[in-house]
Amino acid sequence: MERIPSRREASEAVQEHGWRYLLGTLQTSVPVGTMVQAVGLAADAVAVCGDDADRHLRVDVRPDAAVLTLQSLDHAAVTTRDIELARRISAAVGRAGFLPQPGIGTGAPRSVQAVEIAIDALSISGVRPFWKAVLGYVDEAGADGPEDPLVDPVRQGPAVWFQQMDRARPQRSRIHMDVSVPHDEARRRIEAAVEAGGRLVSASRAPAFWVLADPEGNEACITTWQGRDG
Structure with a gap:
């Protein structure tokens, strides 16, 4: 059953997968080299989310990165479903040869925020x-x-x-x-x-x-x- 975890639980559940808990959302950034790559990663993320994409996933596509955000729109909060989707997306990003990361210590302009x-x-x-x-x-x-x-x-x-x-x-x-x-x-x-x-x-x-x-x-x-x- 989908439930709303504590902030600590949500943070610890996704940290090793390259996501961070921020203000009722889970966020990560995936550095890319072209807009085509960013759009491809966005499509992969939508695909692994399936029917949950519309109510949980937002993607900001740029030529240098795809910024991914997960939150249940029905609850205006992170749920256990979002945690599962974050893990699935990270696995898909990895299979595509990219690395989801919050931008800390990576040379990115700034961290996710x-x-x-x-x-x-x-x-x-x-x-x-x-x-x-x-x-x-x-x-x-x-x-x-x-x-x-x-x-x-x-x-x-x-x-x-x-x-x-x-x-x-x-x-x-x-x-x-x-x-x-x-x-x-x-x-x-x-x-x-x-x-x-x-x-x-x-x-x-x-x-x-x-x-x-x-x-x-x-x-x-x-x-x-x-x-x-x-």
Whole structure:
């Protein structure tokens, strides 16, 4: 029976197969040399997923890579079916002579990642309809409440979630980015941000997230699945 595993279970189940758990998805990148190769790998992935492809698999095809994402659209989460599909896809990619990898330490421009925009609000239910309309976003599956996140229906833009404020804070930015990275990439990303002129504002909730700021105080969070459940 298909079920939703813990973040730790999902991460450990696919890590050796070249995938990483990111923000309710499984992701990997397969470096290629041509668009034809990328399209061929995408076709292989669809084939091994079979009837599950439409409800679980997304593929971003580029001349230098095929980026694969697995998530159950019905649950808006990773399920045990996604884990099985990740293993099948990795085997198919290997048979084709390629290597699925998250991009860490491989010379890739960056690791796989997922970006969210967080908006601080005194009345989440008051501002959420505006952002839903102006972005053309929709409710995530199973999350249609007045304070729930919003997602891009074609999955091109970052998700938007709302953080409850207890009082107005005009002295600080009220919109920031959350960059969800593989758990074994977080430290490198934080060090790079600090070396680039940023500063670490807080690590009190690490390894779930670290708060950083640029030289003018604009904040961003580096997040991982760790520290959120068993």
